Amino acid sequence: GDLLEIYPLPGHSPDSICLKAGSILFLGDLFFAPNPGTAGAYGWSQPDLLASIERVLWILDQKEINLCCPGHGRAIDADQARSTLKSMYRDVLSLSGLEEINPLWARNTAAYAEDLMTELERLFIIITGRLAYTSYVLSAIEESGEAKRLQSLIDVAEIEELFGKFHRFVLELRSGRKLNWELVHKAGQMVGKLEQVLENGTLRPAVNQSLIQRARRILNDYSIAYRGFRPTFYASSFDINALLKEIMDLVEFKSYDEAAIIEAEDHEAYLRELCSRIDHIDLFDSVSLKLAEGQSLPQVRLDKERFGEAMTDLLERLSGRCAGELSLSSAMEENMVAVRISLQRGVCTSSILEQAELRFFERAFALSGCFIQIDSGGDSQTVSIELLPSTFDE
Numbered sequence: 001g002d003l004l005e006i007y008p009l010p011g012h013s014p015d016s017i018c019l020k021a022g023s024i025l026f027l028g029d030l031f032f033a034p035n036p037g038t039a040g041a042y043g044w045s046q047p048d049l050l051a052s053i054e055r056v057l058w059i060l061d062q063k064e065i066n067l068c069c070p071g072h073g074r075a076i077d078a079d080q081a082r083s084t085l086k087s088m089y090r091d092v093l094s095l096s097g098l099e100e101i102n103p104l105w106a107r108n109t110a111a112y113a114e115d116l117m118t119e120l121e122r123l124f125i126i127i128t129g130r131l132a133y134t135s136y137v138l139s140a141i142e143e144s145g146e147a148k149r150l151q152s153l154i155d156v157a158e159i160e161e162l163f164g165k166f167h168r169f170v171l172e173l174r175s176g177r178k179l180n181w182e183l184v185h186k187a188g189q190m191v192g193k194l195e196q197v198l199e200n201g202t203l204r205p206a207v208n209q210s211l212i213q214r215a216r217r218i219l220n221d222y223s224i225a226y227r228g229f230r231p232t233f234y235a236s237s238f239d240i241n242a243l244l245k246e247i248m249d250l251v252e253f254k255s256y257d258e259a260a261i262i263e264a265e266d267h268e269a270y271l272r273e274l275c276s277r278i279d280h281i282d283l284f285d286s287v288s289l290k291l292a293e294g295q296s297l298p299q300v301r302l303d304k305e306r307f308g309e310a311m312t313d314l315l316e317r318l319s320g321r322c323a324g325e326l327s328l329s330s331a332m333e334e335n336m337v338a339v340r341i342s343l344q345r346g347v348c349t350s351s352i353l354e355q356a357e358l359r360f361f362e363r364a365f366a367l368s369g370c371f372i373q374i375d376s377g378g379d380s381q382t383v384s385i386e387l388l389p390s391t392f393d394e
Contacts, residue, residue: 011037011049023066025059031070031084034091039098039228046095053089057082070296098228106180109225113187114170115359117216120194121163127207128156134278143380146271150206154197158297162190188226191219206275208255214309219368227312235301235369237390240330240337241294243304247311248291248328256280287319292329298389300337302369310364314383318343318352333386341383352381 005020012033019026032038033049059065060082068081076084099105131150136148141164168187172178221231256277264270313379318341327342344350352374353361365372370387 007055009052009055011045011052011231014045014048015054018059020059020063020065023064023283025056025063025065025068025078025081026071027056027068027182028071029082030056031088032072034088034095034325039095039101044101046092046098048091053085053092057085062086063351070245095228096133099230101228102307105228108182110183110187111186112171112225112363113222115167115356115363117187117190119253120215120218120359121311123211123218124163124194127203127211127215128154128159130207130211130279130281134275137278138275143271143274150275153203153206153278159194159197162193166190184226187222191222191226195219195223206279208279210309210312214313217306217309231367233306233367233369234303235345236304237299237301240297240300240339240387243307244294244311244328244339245289247308247315249287250358251312251315252284252307254280254282257392283316284311284319287322288325289315289319290325290327292327294330295332296329297332297392300370300387301362302387302388303367306364307368307370310361310368311385313364314361315341318383319356321352335389336386337389339385339387341385343381343383352376353384360376 002248007018007020009016009018009028009030012029016028017028018028018030029038030052032043038044060068060078065078065081068078069075131153135147135150138150140145166186169178169183173183194215194360198212203212224231226257257273261270261273261277264273304388315326324343324345328339330339331335331343332338358372358374361372365385370385372383372385375382375384
């Protein structure tokens, strides 16, 4: 009869094997070893997995194999398996520095997923709401063709269903019917679908690009964490007072040009500029933003892009909850450079930040290279962001 050959294939787990029966090769879970939630799990080994891929490639070259059967999914021919394994080898080479995938990682990542999905849902509500408003205005001025085009850019019902399913999944987790691992994977699936929505290049200029950029940042950070890595952090030294002035100019910037609407060369250009104008909302119309003249401070080390996004997002939220004035100042406090945002308690219509929002900003500012805290003492409420001076590391 036929000889059954057994080959060790550690990597996915220490005791993984593959079986050769005639011209058929049974590969077990080898193809799934680099997947998020598997890579980095207990028993997973990058060096062993690389060696196992090389072993299977040798079997395909030296033995007469016609068909390869993975542990899940359909069988594939030897040529397709060879191509897949070579691509997989390159992927596995990049999987150094993974966090250990264990129950604690699953619990923390599931909590992280909940908070990020809350933020993503908020952003998509704003994005789809602005599209709906712009479409409504265009219809009112008899630009029905452009109005219908905007309505077709995002399937609102599909987005609502995605987030609805996630909320139901969370309820099942809390009732004990789902596991943290499952919620982590559910969020990973959602990220892929939401990324596809944002890849629609025609969203520009119909939707403010800062909203798209923030959503993409969240999606990208979760994708990285889902694979077992830590989100990227690119730190350089900056003058904090100059950076705050730059952020203040950015939040007060008008993304449209009234003259461009009137002087548009053609109808397409006219609609493009008009949509940009309709979409623009002056979030600081009823709030006075003031930046105190800062003292000379040492440079701080941070990720400028992340810090700018987090600070802009924070200022926008605070402006919607507090009438009157938002005052920004900077100072040296002990060994830290502190940025303070002060609000008068009597003019705040709600708490500065909800708990889930605070957790979100704690992560966002931590990835920028700083810390955030709230002080509600006295007659005013203060948000403090503390940064390390560049000289601290020297």
